[in-house]
Every structure is written in structure tokens, then in C-alpha cells.
Amino acid sequence: MNTEKVISRDNDYILHTYGRSQVVLAEGEGMTARDADGKSYLDFTSGIGVNSLGYCHPAWVRAVADQAATLQHTSNLYYTAPDGKLAKKLCRRTGLDAVFFGNSGAEANEGAIKCARKYSVDTYGESRNKVITLVNSFHGRTLATLTATGQDVFHHDFGPFPGNFDYVPAGDFAALEKAADKNTCAVMMELVQGEGGVVALDADYVARVAAFCREKDILVIVDEVQTGVGRTGKFLACEHFDLHPDIVTLAKGLGGGLPIGAVLMNKKVADHMKPGSHGSTFGGNPVCCAGALAVLDEMDDDFLANVNERAAQLRAGLAKLPHVREVSGLGLMVGIAFDDGIKAADVRAACEKAGLLVLTAKTRLRLLPPLILTADDVDDALAILRSVLEKCV
Structure with missing residues (x-):
């Protein structure tokens, strides 16, 4: 594999929507990625939170290979075993009642918006369809999830946008209370704003929002695309907040490297979704579900205990490093703010040269290591x- 040839071909034929590093990753094992020139990297990105078990985990590889050799796809015109098994495990693990499977976090969030609006319109009439999200949030790049994203920088050039979305500052309960009118059907939030700088919400604020929404029968949607599946040291970040949402979305780490998204919901919401109300050709794909089942099988109490121990070790060590002003986030979803004059993008590039793969989020360095x-x-x-x-100077 020739690095120059791979990059040149990519530049010739792939749409130029990514600002890629000039690195061609060729193979990986565990925490280590290797490029086409044989250089090894300690990976603290996990494919932006996707490779929860690292590269090519043996149990995951066996599960995926066995399923691919047995039945790779059928569509949802027929039943298969893996999606039902995965749905049962997710419902028992989260306390929610039903799952819809898609292919990505954006699709999961689209599905969550549809489910919330269907419940509310059926129950209160078709004008009750407004969704409130938080400033600095990120929910995806499809038109509806882009609209739900509370950052103007992502909105340029793509209008007109779907209607009836509103935004309030994270932590400002008075603003949310004011925005939530009679036509509001849902409040959608990330408990740690990942693309927004790896900033966790205040627990008291989350509790007030949940209580307010319960009183008004406004559904609570929690986007756990990045925080879910063990990333924060619990299976769901909701568990840190003693929060029981109506709808939770998952993706990224759930598939361990294969594309899968999930919308989990309580019975109240699920009862309103009927045949034809939503669908996905690839949703519940047997191979993707087999990979996800392998991820869940690894994620026992000992596994999560290690996540918490390593998170504590990492955060304590980061706080002692030069030029580190603040360490944010939750568990192994870590943001690092630097002293003035130190740019996260420059630190990321220098780490790459030194053999460590890291990410950025706004002005912060972001770490999302594999959970192993x-x-x-x-x-x-x-x-x-x-x-x-x-x-750095």
C-alpha cells in the first residue's frame, strides 16, 4: 500500500468534505493503529468514539465473520435472530421498552424526533410538534438533525430548514421554561456536549428540566450517540444523572466499528409507532447486530470498573500537565482546555507526529480512547x- 497513491486517489474521487490528516491507516489491533508506512500510533480517538473494543477485538471479529458467512442481509420484510437478541439486551440494560434500529447517530436522532412528534400529535393535535434543543449541541448532519443542532456554524448554506425547532442556552432553566409553549412536544439534549467542547450539563439543571417536562407531558430525548455504551463509565450517561428519559438514541460505540444506530423508547411512545410510520432498509442488519451483541457481551461490571479507573487515572494525570487549564467531560469522554496561546489543533498535530492520535472539539483537545x-x-x-x-511556549 503506497501512502502517496492512496491519498492522491482519494483526493481525485472522494468528495472533499473532510479535512484529513496526511496519514493512511492500514491496520489495527487493540489500542494500536498502523499506517501504510508501518508507523504505529496509540489511538485515543477510537474512530470518534466508535471502536469501543479497540481494533479487531477477537470476540467481535468472530461474531461479525460468523454472521457474515451465515446471513448478511434480508431487509425488514422478514425476521432474523440478531436484531431481536440485541433489542432485548438493550431494553433490559436501559429499562426502556422498544427499539428501532437504523444506521447512524443522525438517523437515530431523526427517528427520535419522528417518534416524539407522532406521540404528541396523536395525543394533543397536529400543532404540538416543537422540539427544543440546547445551544452548542450537535445532533447530526441530515436536515432535521442539522436544524436540531444548536450551532449556527453548521447551518450556513443548507436552508431552508424544517420548522418548529427552538434553542435555549444549556443550564438556563428560565430560558427553557419560557421557550416551552403549548406546542412543545420534546426537549432534546446531550448530557455531555461533545462537538460543543466536551462540556457536561449541570445535574441540578437536568433534574429541573426532567421534572418540568414530566409535569407538562413534554418528552425528554437524550442523545447518547457519543456518551452511551460505557463511554462515561456507566452504560448510559443518564445513569449519572438518575435520569429516565422517554427516548434515548445510541450509535457510535454500539456497533464496535460497524454502522448501527438505535432509538430506544418507553411504551408510551412506542405504542404510537405503527407499521409504515418509520423504516430503514438496512436497519437491524444481521452483521451489524452481531457486532453490537459482541460489544454488549464484553461490557460487564468488571469492564465498566476498568473504564472508571482509567478515566480517573487519565484525568488526574492530565491535570498535572503543563499548560492544561481545565479537564472537562465525563468518564472517558475527555476535553482539555489549554492556557491562552496554546491551540488544540497544533497539539493534535504534534501528538500525531509523536505517535498519539487525538481529536479536537472547538478550542479543546478531545480524547475518546477505546474502552479497553x-x-x-x-x-x-x-x-x-x-x-x-x-x-509549547
């Missing part, structure tokens, strides 16, 4: 970050 990381992996990442930051 060890104490040694954390120490190695901290050592590289220290060496990079010590050279």
Missing part, C-alpha cells in the same frame, strides 16, 4: 502529551 485501555496505555498517552506540551 490499560493503565500502561494511559501512562504512555500522558508521556507523549507531556513531551508535546513541554515544547
Whole structure:
């Protein structure tokens, strides 16, 4: 595999919508990725939170390969076993009652919006369809989820947008209370705003929003596309907040590397979704569901205990590094704010050269390591970050 040839071909034929690093990743194992030139990288991105079990986890590989060799696709005109097994596991794990499977986080959030509007319109009439989201949120790049995203920077050039979305500042309960009129059907939020800078919501604010919504029968949708499936040290970030939403969306880490999204909902909402009200050709694909089942099978109490231990170790180590002003987020969803003059994009590029893959979110460095990381992996990442930051002036 020739790095120059791969990059040249990509530039010739792939739509130029990505600002890629000039690295061709060729293979991976566990926490390590290797490029086409044989250089190894300690990966603290996990494909933006997707490779929850790292690269090519043996149990995941076996599950996916076995299913691919048995039945790769049927459509939803027929039943298959893997999607039902996965749905049962997710419902029992989350306390919710039904699941719709799609292919991505954006699709999951689209589905959540549709489910919320269907419940509310059926129950209160067709004018009750407004969805409130939070400023600085990110919910996807389809037109509806782009509209739901509370960041103007993502809205340029793509209008007109679907109607009846409103935005309030995260943490400002008075603003939410004012915005929630008689036509509001749902409040949609991320408990940690990932693309918005890896900022966790205040627990008291979340509790007030939940209580207010219960009183008004406004549905609570929690976007756990990035926070879910063990990322924060619990299966759902909701568990940290003692929050029981009407609808939860999952994707990213659920498939362990294959595309899958899920909309989980309580019975009150599920009862309004009838045949024909939503669908997806690839939703519940047997191979993707087999991968997701392998992820869930690994995610027992010991697994989550390690996530919490490594998160504590990583956060304590980051706080001691030069030029680190603040460490934000929850669990292994980590944001790092630097002293003035230190640019996260420059730190990311220097880390890549030093063999550590990291991300950015707005002005912060973002870490989303695979959930299988060890104490040694954390120490190695901290050592590289220290060496990079010590050279910053």
C-alpha cells in the first residue's frame, strides 16, 4: 500500500468534505493503529468514539465473520435472530421498552424526533410538534438533525430548514421554561456536549428540566450517540444523572466499528409507532447486530470498573500537565482546555507526529480512547502529551 497513491486517489474521487490528516491507516489491533508506512500510533480517538473494543477485538471479529458467512442481509420484510437478541439486551440494560434500529447517530436522532412528534400529535393535535434543543449541541448532519443542532456554524448554506425547532442556552432553566409553549412536544439534549467542547450539563439543571417536562407531558430525548455504551463509565450517561428519559438514541460505540444506530423508547411512545410510520432498509442488519451483541457481551461490571479507573487515572494525570487549564467531560469522554496561546489543533498535530492520535472539539483537545485501555496505555498517552506540551511556549 503506497501512502502517496492512496491519498492522491482519494483526493481525485472522494468528495472533499473532510479535512484529513496526511496519514493512511492500514491496520489495527487493540489500542494500536498502523499506517501504510508501518508507523504505529496509540489511538485515543477510537474512530470518534466508535471502536469501543479497540481494533479487531477477537470476540467481535468472530461474531461479525460468523454472521457474515451465515446471513448478511434480508431487509425488514422478514425476521432474523440478531436484531431481536440485541433489542432485548438493550431494553433490559436501559429499562426502556422498544427499539428501532437504523444506521447512524443522525438517523437515530431523526427517528427520535419522528417518534416524539407522532406521540404528541396523536395525543394533543397536529400543532404540538416543537422540539427544543440546547445551544452548542450537535445532533447530526441530515436536515432535521442539522436544524436540531444548536450551532449556527453548521447551518450556513443548507436552508431552508424544517420548522418548529427552538434553542435555549444549556443550564438556563428560565430560558427553557419560557421557550416551552403549548406546542412543545420534546426537549432534546446531550448530557455531555461533545462537538460543543466536551462540556457536561449541570445535574441540578437536568433534574429541573426532567421534572418540568414530566409535569407538562413534554418528552425528554437524550442523545447518547457519543456518551452511551460505557463511554462515561456507566452504560448510559443518564445513569449519572438518575435520569429516565422517554427516548434515548445510541450509535457510535454500539456497533464496535460497524454502522448501527438505535432509538430506544418507553411504551408510551412506542405504542404510537405503527407499521409504515418509520423504516430503514438496512436497519437491524444481521452483521451489524452481531457486532453490537459482541460489544454488549464484553461490557460487564468488571469492564465498566476498568473504564472508571482509567478515566480517573487519565484525568488526574492530565491535570498535572503543563499548560492544561481545565479537564472537562465525563468518564472517558475527555476535553482539555489549554492556557491562552496554546491551540488544540497544533497539539493534535504534534501528538500525531509523536505517535498519539487525538481529536479536537472547538478550542479543546478531545480524547475518546477505546474502552479497553490499560493503565500502561494511559501512562504512555500522558508521556507523549507531556513531551508535546513541554515544547509549547
